[in-house]
Every structure is written in C-alpha cells, then in structure tokens.
Amino acid sequence: MSPEIIVFFVAMGWPTSQAAICPTGWLRFGETCYLVVTTPLTWGDASRECHTKKAELVLPQCQTEQDAIWEMFLQIYHGNPSKHIWIGCSDIEEEGKWHPCPLRSSSSDAYQNWKDDQPDNDLNGNADCAAMINGAGGRWGDRGCTERHFSACQLPADTDTALSFCLQVGTEGRLASPSCLVDHVVKELPVRGVVECGKACRSEPRCRSFNLLEEGPETMLCQLNNVARRQVEGEDSIPKLQNCYFFEM
Incomplete structure (x- = not known):
C-alpha cells in the first residue's frame, strides 16, 4: 500500500489497528490459536x-479457556469425543510432582481442573x-502416557x-469513486480500521478480498468476500457505493 493511501485512511479517521491472526x-480464542489433533x-x-x-500441548489457564477448548472437541464429535484429550502436564520427571499444572491440594493460585x-x-x-x-466433561485425570x-x-x-492489500485507484492514480464488491460476503464484523479488517480477511480461510464500509464517524463494517475481483465479471459486481471501499489481498 502506498504512503498516500495510508495517509488517506488516517485522515478519514480510520486508524490502523491489530487483529490476532492464526495459521x-x-x-x-482470545489471543491464542489452537489446533485440534484428531x-x-x-x-x-x-x-x-x-x-x-x-x-505446545494445550494447558488451560482458566475455566473460560478450558470450556472453549472442550467445546472445540464437542463440536467436532457432535458432543461425544470417543477418546480423552492430552494436555501439557505430567509428573514424568518426578513422581507426584505435576508440572506445570498444580494439584487440587496445592497452595498455588494457578488454574487446575482435576476430577475429585x-x-x-x-x-x-x-x-x-x-x-x-x-x-467427565473434560475435567482432568491422569492416564498412561x-x-x-x-x-x-x-x-x-x-x-x-505485516499485511499488504490493494485499494482501487483511477487512471490518474487518484482514489477511485467509492465502490464495493456485492453478493459475495461470507462474514461481517465491526472493526476500528482497515488493518483490522485486512487481518480478519487473512485469518478467514475463505476470504479473498474485503469491503470496508464507513457507517459513521467511528463506526466501520468489515465485509469479507470469498472471491477476488478477477473472479467476477462486469462492473455491476462492484457498483459505486457511498463510503464503501474495496480491497484485495
């Protein structure tokens, strides 16, 4: 993206911001990425x-994270995982000394979810x-390694x-009239700026381009599209829309 375009978005009140990205x-979930291994x-x-x-192997740090990880498996296995799920805790090095998760009787404030x-x-x-x-609803137990x-x-x-994405410009190198790709939106979310929308696109496997619609002075809507411009035909697919800008990754 050229410096002129960056300055344009800051001037329009669209500050850069960061969105967490996962492979x-x-x-x-939060600021952590998880890969379910089945x-x-x-x-x-x-x-x-x-x-x-x-x-690393997962090790929940709070009940909310525990519930989120367990829910990932429930969704994959329709509420009934057929096997247990390893977590990153063991007493292999010293019998009875579980690391890095504490026992229920431990004085540590660290989270634990052992069965009774x-x-x-x-x-x-x-x-x-x-x-x-x-x-046991995902509560912890010890098993043979x-x-x-x-x-x-x-x-x-x-x-x-670092992200790079392209904004449509006119033949003279100036910003083209506001326009957005229509009929290919797979996800919408509120964002604080163009960078956050771009990162949301990058973290969504289906996303090939995105629209950024300014709804108010500090309100923006990010629309993730499942096609790039070259995959659609005709100008009718990218009509002129007030306060809406189309980007490609």
Missing part, C-alpha cells in the same frame, strides 16, 4: 507433534500424563504480521 486451520497419539508423540508446529479423585496414579503407578477425560488419545496444540496469535 490456516487453527482456531482462535489422530490418536501417545502423550509424547502429541507433544512432539505440537513442537513441529512451534507450539484425580490424579490417583492408577495403572500400577504408570499414570503419569494428564488428559481431559471424555466421560503410552495410551493413544486426541490432543490439541496452542501458540500465541500473531499480532505483528
């Missing part, structure tokens, strides 16, 4: 699988890895990735 196929793996293999993606009778070190003392238990279960990886959402 394709990952789900975002291939049953041992705890060690699940951890290594996450590391190959520069991520867990961990119980069953399986002849070999239950050394923690999982969300499918028959060589068992094969589902898992999920987590990594911080990207808020620093």
Whole structure:
C-alpha cells in the first residue's frame, strides 16, 4: 500500500489497528490459536507433534479457556469425543510432582481442573500424563502416557504480521469513486480500521478480498468476500457505493 493511501485512511479517521491472526486451520480464542489433533497419539508423540508446529500441548489457564477448548472437541464429535484429550502436564520427571499444572491440594493460585479423585496414579503407578477425560466433561485425570488419545496444540496469535492489500485507484492514480464488491460476503464484523479488517480477511480461510464500509464517524463494517475481483465479471459486481471501499489481498 502506498504512503498516500495510508495517509488517506488516517485522515478519514480510520486508524490502523491489530487483529490476532492464526495459521490456516487453527482456531482462535482470545489471543491464542489452537489446533485440534484428531489422530490418536501417545502423550509424547502429541507433544512432539505440537513442537513441529512451534507450539505446545494445550494447558488451560482458566475455566473460560478450558470450556472453549472442550467445546472445540464437542463440536467436532457432535458432543461425544470417543477418546480423552492430552494436555501439557505430567509428573514424568518426578513422581507426584505435576508440572506445570498444580494439584487440587496445592497452595498455588494457578488454574487446575482435576476430577475429585484425580490424579490417583492408577495403572500400577504408570499414570503419569494428564488428559481431559471424555466421560467427565473434560475435567482432568491422569492416564498412561503410552495410551493413544486426541490432543490439541496452542501458540500465541500473531499480532505483528505485516499485511499488504490493494485499494482501487483511477487512471490518474487518484482514489477511485467509492465502490464495493456485492453478493459475495461470507462474514461481517465491526472493526476500528482497515488493518483490522485486512487481518480478519487473512485469518478467514475463505476470504479473498474485503469491503470496508464507513457507517459513521467511528463506526466501520468489515465485509469479507470469498472471491477476488478477477473472479467476477462486469462492473455491476462492484457498483459505486457511498463510503464503501474495496480491497484485495
């Protein structure tokens, strides 16, 4: 994007802002991205699988996050996951010392969600890895690390990735009359500026372009489109619309 266009948006009251971005196929909750792994793996293999993606096994830090992760699996398995879900906690290094999640009896303020009778070190003392238990609403229990279960990886959402997108200009290099792509919107959301809308487009796998509609002095609507301009025919697809601007990634 040229400097002139950046200055134009700031002058119009459309300040740049940041929106958290996750890799394709990952789900975002807050400022964290999650990848649901539905291939049953041992705890060690699940951890290594996450590391190959520069991520870690999930470990909820509050009940809200716990509920969000559990809900991801419920949606995939229609409310009934067939296996447990590994989380990033174990006492492999020292028996009885669970790291980095605390026990229910711990004086730590860190979040924990153990079942009432867990961990119980069953399986002849070999239950050394923690999982969300499918028959307990996702509450935690200790399991044998060589068992094969589902898992999920987590990594911080990207808020620093540089974006580039194009704004339509006229033949003289000036901003073209306001216009937007119609009939191809797959998602709408309120935003604070063009950068936030662009990042929303980048984080939506279906998005190929976006419209930014100024609804008021500080109110903007971001419309994500599932096609680029070259995929539509005729000027009727991008009509002139007041206070609406079309961008391509």
